[in-house]
Structure formats: structure tokens, C-alpha cells
Amino acid sequence: MRTSVKRPGRVAVIGVGILGTAVGWNLSRQGAEVVFVDAGRPGEGVTNWSFSWVNASNKTVRRSYFDLNVAGMAAHRALAEDIGPDAWWYPSGHLRWAGDPAAQTKLLETAELLAGWDYGVKVCTGAEARRRLEPAVTIPDEVPVVVYPDEAWVHGRRLVGRLVGQAVAAGAEHRFDTAVRDIRTGADGGVRTVALSDGSSLDVDIVVNAAGPSASHVAGLVARHLPMRREPGIVARIGCARVPVHRAMHAPRIEIRPDGDGSVVLHSREVDALIDTGEDPAELARLLHDMARQVVPELANSRITQARVANRPIPADGFPSVGAVPSVPGYYEAVSHSGITLGPIIGRLLAAEILTGKRDAMLTDFRPERFHP
Ligand SMILES: Cc1cc2nc3c(=O)[nH]c(=O)nc-3n(C[C@H](O)[C@H](O)[C@H](O)COP(=O)(O)OP(=O)(O)OC[C@H]3O[C@@H](n4cnc5c(N)ncnc54)[C@H](O)[C@@H]3O)c2cc1C
Structure with a gap:
């Protein structure tokens, strides 16, 4: 009908x-x-x-919400076929690793749950991730790194x-x-x-x-x-001569992704939590920059170009x-x-x-x- x-x-x-x-x-x-x-x-x-990460791996709180996000990922792929991917669609996958054993266990449990829901997920070591995917990122050799190959970021x-x-x-x-x-x-x-x-x-x-x-x-x-909830977040853009990362990633304290030519975007839930303490957003952006330089030493010579606090529409x-x-x-x-x-x-x-x-x-x-x- x-x-x-x-x-x-x-x-x-x-x-x-x-x-x-x-x-x-x-x-x-x-x-x-x-x-x-x-x-x-x-x-x-x-x-x-926005951090602009296209994913469903962070949406396991309710099955129907996860399914909607999976449909969102598929709709992006269909849109890229329809209008062309140029300059907005970056289906480069996602990397995530954790800093302490408890967080690593939780990450691997989530990966297992997602695999059971037929979601694309692989696990490798830090050494493998550096060798095959992100040579400029200081991931410790033995930590488990979860790779979500079907995820993306969007401009x-x-x-x-x-x-x-x-x-x-x-x-x-x-x-x-x-x-x-x-x-x-x-x-x-x-x-x-x-x-x-x-x-x-x-x-x-x-x-x-x-x-x-x-x-x-x-x-x-x-x-x-x-x-609606009040849940502000801060994002900083970093200008660099060469973008040293190839995809969106969650390191233990900081999220990093490319943002097109000569630019990287940074976000951290840990820094978001400081917004309501009255800290100057410029200082929060510096904190993000410091955290990112620990993970990607090549960002040492980069500079903060823009930073903004925005409220999530929740x-x-x-x-x-x-x-x-x-x-x-x-x-x-x-x-x-x-x-x-x-x-x-x-x-x-x-x-x-x-x-x-x-x-x-x-x-x-x-x-x-x-x-x-
Ligand atoms: C720090 C942070 C990180 C995030 N990371 C992610 C992520 O990784 N992945 C993800 O999927 N989502 C992420 N999000 C959420 C995502 O960015 C938002 O859900 C999305 O951008 C919302 O889009 P929108 O069109 O609803 O809102 P907006 O982009 O804000 O658009 C709303 C528009 O409404 C206009 N407007 C408001 N009031 C009026 C009015 N009275 N009259 C006319 N116009 C009006 C505004 O000018 C604005 O342009 C993140 C958000 C934040 C803050």
C-alpha cells in the first residue's frame, strides 16, 4: 500500500x-x-x-536509542551518496582507549555488548593502533584499543x-x-x-x-x-601546520579529531565539568590544549584559534x-x-x-x- x-x-x-x-x-x-x-x-x-562524532557506541543506555543512532549512521552514509561527501563527511572510524584497569574493563565490556548487537568493533593493542592507524599518538604499547571502523565525524x-x-x-x-x-x-x-x-x-x-x-x-x-537540561560543553579549535591525527578518538582524558585542513578539534568531559566553576573559557581552552599535547606531542607548536562554550540541546x-x-x-x-x-x-x-x-x-x-x- x-x-x-x-x-x-x-x-x-x-x-x-x-x-x-x-x-x-x-x-x-x-x-x-x-x-x-x-x-x-x-x-x-x-x-x-560540537565534537561531531557520528556514533552509536556511546548510546547503549537504551536499545531503542542505540537503534536510532545506528539508523543515523546509515542515513549519513546514504546522504553522502546522495549529495556527495566532499568537505563534510569523514568516515574514518573511531579509536577509544582508557587509562586505568577499571575503565579498560568497562570499555571492553561495552565492546562485547556492541559486538553482540552486530555493531562493527575490533580490539587491538596500543602498539598496533600506532603502527597501523595513528603513528603520532602516544598510546601505551599494551593498552587495549577499541576500534569502531564504521564511525565517522562530520563538518x-x-x-x-x-x-x-x-x-x-x-x-x-x-x-x-x-x-x-x-x-x-x-x-x-x-x-x-x-x-x-x-x-x-x-x-x-x-x-x-x-x-x-x-x-x-x-x-x-x-x-x-x-x-530541558542545562549541560554546557566547551570545544576548542587548534590551528596546526600539519594535522597529526587521521580520525576522531577518545584518549583517557581528551577527545581529539581532525577538522579539515590545518585544524584539530578538542573536547573533554573533565573540562566541561569545570565550566560552572566560573573558570575563564580561555583558561579551559588552554587546559584542553595541554591535555591534547600530552597525547599528540606534535601539537606542541600548534595554537588555539577558537573556543566556545555551548549548551547541549537535551x-x-x-x-x-x-x-x-x-x-x-x-x-x-x-x-x-x-x-x-x-x-x-x-x-x-x-x-x-x-x-x-x-x-x-x-x-x-x-x-x-x-x-x-
Ligand atoms: C561540547 C559538545 C559536544 C558534542 N558532541 C557531539 C558528538 O560528538 N556527536 C553528536 O552527534 N552530537 C554531539 N553534540 C550534540 C550536537 O552538537 C547537537 O545535538 C546538535 O548540533 C544540535 O543541532 P541543532 O540543529 O538542534 O542546534 P543548533 O545547531 O544550535 O541550531 C539551532 C539554531 O536555532 C537558532 N535559534 C535559536 N532560537 C531561535 C529563535 N528564537 N528564532 C530563530 N532561530 C533561533 C540558533 O541561532 C541556531 O542556529 C555535542 C554538543 C556539544 C555542546
Whole structure:
């Protein structure tokens, strides 16, 4: 039986990070009328301040969440085939090793669980990983290194630019550097008008709330309660003459990945934990840089070029909020942590829901209705 696709009317996508972009791109290529609205520039929100690791190995907390992330990895591969991989898609795998015996045992247990779930995983020694994969990285000879060959990293801002460009070429409109300050509803409670901070307004039939860390505020504009956690993280970009690492990796205290020509990205949960102590972000970036130099001595002559603290867009229970909110006709949410991994799959599933009204079973555990006022 074929699912009927109807034109949904005019859709305002609020927030042009990876999630809003993926929804709008999928809608617009299926003939829907899309307006992208962003308070800033496309892809310059959290999407540009992410470690950007495409994975499901860190998502074993719930099987349905793991499965959604596996589908996210597959959707990235399909997207790279569809639009071409240039300058945004880096399917170079992932390395992870731990510093102390307890953490090593836990890492190997997770690897075993993942292998049982048919996830691509291999284990080698530090010496082998250095010889075959990362000669510039100081991994001790005998530590177990878990290799996830199917994982990747993504240049989020460039992916957003590519998809928005294609959607605009297909007829999508955009309003950038102007925030949504109000969403007006009609007598039936359905969305009607989006008011922008530049004084203009848009008549719409549907809004997609993809406002990342500001999604709770945008939900409030339709009197919807979307509780979110506060969980800030800091990312630093390091400029170097030669990028000494070939893939994203988790060393014991620091995460490191390439970021294209002449640049490396650094992140550490240990440093994130210091953000709320009031420490100067420039000092936190120096800490990241010091940690990275211990693992990759070749970074000794590199310099910090940019650093930013960003809030993760995490609904209160830690899981995505994706789909229609039946109490507000025409209002949909696309709000999630791990949005780099999940962007292409959430974009595809939510666009299909908007176009056909059909809810995909993969989103059952992540429906917005689970949050009540
Ligand atoms: C330190 C850190 C590390 C991370 N590491 C990973 C990782 O390794 N892998 C992974 O998959 N995920 C990771 N994430 C999460 C991932 O980056 C996010 O889930 C994803 O980027 C969210 O994308 P988004 O489109 O929802 O948000 P954003 O990219 O923030 O986009 C939201 C947009 O909404 C706009 N906006 C906000 N309010 C309004 C308004 N009122 N009107 C108009 N526009 C508005 C903003 O300007 C912004 O451009 C990480 C996040 C952090 C902070």
C-alpha cells in the first residue's frame, strides 16, 4: 500500500542547525514550501561547536536509542551518496582507549555488548593502533584499543551550508539574522503566524521547533512545556601546520579529531565539568590544549584559534523530542542531543510524518507527548 504524500502548506523551520536543516531539506525536496528562520547564521549554533562524532557506541543506555543512532549512521552514509561527501563527511572510524584497569574493563565490556548487537568493533593493542592507524599518538604499547571502523565525524557547518543551498535552489525561502519572537495560533489552537524580531511576520501552516538549546523557549511561544537540561560543553579549535591525527578518538582524558585542513578539534568531559566553576573559557581552552599535547606531542607548536562554550540541546530525560504535538495542531519538535549523529535520520522521519501524518515506530520512545505541563 502506498502512503499518500500531501502538500502540508507553508512550513517555518525555526533554527537552521543540523536538525532544522535536515528536516527542511527533506521537506523541500519533496515539494513542500519551506521557510528557514534563524536568529543567527545557518550552522553556527551548537552544530559548529560540537565534537561531531557520528556514533552509536556511546548510546547503549537504551536499545531503542542505540537503534536510532545506528539508523543515523546509515542515513549519513546514504546522504553522502546522495549529495556527495566532499568537505563534510569523514568516515574514518573511531579509536577509544582508557587509562586505568577499571575503565579498560568497562570499555571492553561495552565492546562485547556492541559486538553482540552486530555493531562493527575490533580490539587491538596500543602498539598496533600506532603502527597501523595513528603513528603520532602516544598510546601505551599494551593498552587495549577499541576500534569502531564504521564511525565517522562530520563538518556540521559545511553540511548545513550544502543542504540549505540545495533547498533554496529547490525553492525554499530563508530569513537569517532574525529571531522568532512569537508564534500566533488560530481559534482551533493551530499555528498561524510567526512573528520575527525584524518586525516582519510569516503566515504559516506548520512550524518545526529546531531551535537547539533555545527550543524550550520557542516551545513556550505556543504554551508548550518542553523541559530541558542545562549541560554546557566547551570545544576548542587548534590551528596546526600539519594535522597529526587521521580520525576522531577518545584518549583517557581528551577527545581529539581532525577538522579539515590545518585544524584539530578538542573536547573533554573533565573540562566541561569545570565550566560552572566560573573558570575563564580561555583558561579551559588552554587546559584542553595541554591535555591534547600530552597525547599528540606534535601539537606542541600548534595554537588555539577558537573556543566556545555551548549548551547541549537535551530534553530533561536525556532523549530526543521528535514529532507532532497533537494539542497544538501544526507544531512539531526536532530537539536532541547527539544531533550530529541523528540529524539525517530525524530529518527524514520528521519530514515523512509532516507530509503523510504517519508516525514511524523508530520514534515511539522519543515522542514529545511524554512531557506534560
Ligand atoms: C561540547 C559538545 C559536544 C558534542 N558532541 C557531539 C558528538 O560528538 N556527536 C553528536 O552527534 N552530537 C554531539 N553534540 C550534540 C550536537 O552538537 C547537537 O545535538 C546538535 O548540533 C544540535 O543541532 P541543532 O540543529 O538542534 O542546534 P543548533 O545547531 O544550535 O541550531 C539551532 C539554531 O536555532 C537558532 N535559534 C535559536 N532560537 C531561535 C529563535 N528564537 N528564532 C530563530 N532561530 C533561533 C540558533 O541561532 C541556531 O542556529 C555535542 C554538543 C556539544 C555542546
